[in-house]
Amino acid sequence: MNEAPEPVLLFIPLMIELGMSWQELMDTPRFILEGLLMALVEYKQLHSMDGYTDKDISQMAKDRPEVRSVWIKYMEKKRKYYQEAENKHKSFKGLY
Secondary structure: OOOOHHHHHHHHHHHHHHOOOHHHHOOOHHHHHHHHHHHHHHHHHHHHOOOHHHHHHHHHHHOHHHHHHHHHHHHHHHHHHHHHHOOOOOOOOOOO
């Protein structure tokens, strides 16, 4: 069996996460599909650690120090998005 990265890395996530049908995938231009996938990844990263506090992270970082760097990236991304939202920008320019 040949490896097929496109279905695994593009089509399947869009079908599972966004509920797109096979026909919708075939009818949508590839650059739109890639944009949707990038937005989905960004959204998941933005909400990946929702519900945790600094105290939770400190506790988890005792056993797994890499958690701290993930938390820092999460907080930076969250700050960036919510700061832009407060400034009421109507564009995604500069967010990614």
